[in-house]
Amino acid sequence: MTGAMAVRRHSLECTGLNIIDVLIPIEVHRKSRDFVNIIRTSKMPENDTLSTTGAVRYAEVARAVADAARLMTRLDDVRALVSLALQRRRCSYQELMAERAKGPSAGSRFLGIVLGEVSDGARSNAEIDLHKLIDRSGLEKPVYNARLYTEDGVFIAEADTWWQRAGVAGEVDSWKYHFEKADYEATQKRHNHMESFGINVQHWMPRSIWNDPKAVLDDLGRAIAAGHQRPPLRLTTKIDGEIVPMPDDGTGRT
Numbered sequence: 537m538t539g540a541m542a543v544r545r546h547s548l549e550c551t552g553l554n555i556i557d558v559l560i561p562i563e564v565h566r567k568s569r570d571f572v573n574i575i576r577t578s579k580m581p582e583n584d585t586l587s588t589t590g591a592v593r594y595a596e597v598a599r600a601v602a603d604a605a606r607l608m609t610r611l612d613d614v615r616a617l618v619s620l621a622l623q624r625r626r627c628s629y630q631e632l633m634a635e636r637a638k639g640p641s642a643g644s645r646f647l648g649i650v651l652g653e654v655s656d657g658a659r660s661n662a663e664i665d666l667h668k669l670i671d672r673s674g675l676e677k678p679v680y681n682a683r684l685y686t687e688d689g690v691f692i693a694e695a696d697t698w699w700q701r702a703g704v705a706g707e708v709d710s711w712k713y714h715f716e717k718a719d720y721e722a723t724q725k726r727h728n729h730m731e732s733f734g735i736n737v738q739h740w741m742p743r744s745i746w747n748d749p750k751a752v753l754d755d756l757g758r759a760i761a762a763g764h765q766r767p768p769l770r771l772t773t774k775i776d777g778e779i780v781p782m783p784d785d786g787t788g789r790t
Contacts, residue, residue: 606643662742702763
């Protein structure tokens, strides 16, 4: 077996596709029937890579995920499957790339898109989409790519988006934030560092910006409103090397 049923045999959730995909050598001729889908292939899995449960043999995770993705008709379903397999470290990004490369091109478009998103490019694309989302909303305009400093000039971090008066930073997390332990820890450490200065850090995965933009804007709106109810943070901001004055704290003092 391969595809969705094999994915589930590996204890991973897989949307839809309640058929059994069976791999057979390309020189063997069998017909699909009922809930059994025959897939003839010149690249049968090696016996030492197969998993077994009793008499049932099924492909290893990367092959099963790639074959399931080729039969999916929704990009979001492929995103969910690939991200789950990587988050749980059941296979690697490199293994999925290899399966896509050596497998059939038919049905591989969504898989290729998702694997492209997993690379660092997903973060930059999502940043652009976040900026567009904010600019078209009714939210007050933030500063983009602002470098934040303490009052005495100590660098804190560079924020993707920054609402200075509210003390709110919006951050797009890389896909690797969830896939690699070192990246996860580095991102968590960075966010904790920012929050230790009183900054309210709102952060999202690229998928959240694309799939649930209303929730992104709602969370930001509440965070900004709450920020305006407190005194402004005693932080300075530099944009293109120029210092942005600290906001008035309501006493006429900046």
